[in-house]
Amino acid sequence: MSTTRLLLLGVVRIFQPAYGYQLRRELMTWNVQEWANINPGSIYTGLRTLAKHGFLQEIEEGAGNKPGRTSYKLTVDGESEYFTLLRKALWSVDGFNPGQMQAALSFLWSLRRDEVIAALESRIVQLEQQAKAEPFSERQILEDPGTPNHVVEMFRITNARDRGELEWTRNFRDRVAEGAYSFAGEAPDWAPHPSMISQWTEIPDPPA
The missing domain is CATH 1.10.287 (Helix Hairpins)
Structure with missing residues (x-):
């Protein structure tokens, strides 16, 4: 569960505020279902659970908009939890949970x-x-x-x-x-292709 929580908090932190469907789409490009044992459908549940526990803020669109338009960003507690989980994954060796280090590698740049x-x-x-x-x-x-x-x-x-x-x-x-x-504190050595950025400016329809 800590690996899943780290991945969800980390990807929200990168793109915040972002819609659940965008976050799911991004994580699927990381093939998390293969190495982190995350069911794609459970991503929405995980986001709602993190919001319930105060780690994410849910931002609802105004009345009259399409349903499912909820975006997420980290709270102060969520930022603290993110770094706690990242450091735990990085500093602790767990041979029975290789996905833990895989998740840490995704966010090492924030340390x-x-x-x-x-x-x-x-x-x-x-x-x-x-x-x-x-x-x-x-x-x-x-x-x-x-x-x-x-x-x-x-x-x-x-x-x-x-x-x-x-x-x-x-x-x-x-x-x-x-x-x-x-x-962290250094000039970035990589930037996403402009086409990737444009995808994130689009608000996709929520899944049926």
Whole structure:
């Protein structure tokens, strides 16, 4: 749920104020249904839930307009929650929830470079510690008579992912330290194509 909440708050923060259908359309271009386990239809429910909890402000159009014209923007609490979730996703290693880091990557530009480097170095330490413990945890599984034989392969595939993430994190840390990408307080290194901006100026009809 925290990954879903981060994605919704983050995309609202980029385009606010924006209509629910626009936000859904944007998230679908990120293929969140594949790596974040978000059902496209649940995006509207998630937005309403965040508004109910005070993290989003719902902006209703005046009477006489078409139904479904509700736009969203972050509240003060929503801004705070966004950064709390982003930092949690970045600083915490969770091998069973890879979508958490995927979501953090979508919004790293809203943090300063020195914090991103520090967090990546922390992740490297965490992953290295897990790697050191790996053979002993595997031995415990193999020596436990009550554990089915195939369970060790479940453990090994998770560790293989962690080793891959460790290699990527080291390389990513080096790229960021060498000046790659743009972060908060720096000049942006990318701008959307004008055609993409024009799409956001259009108010789409809500889904039937």
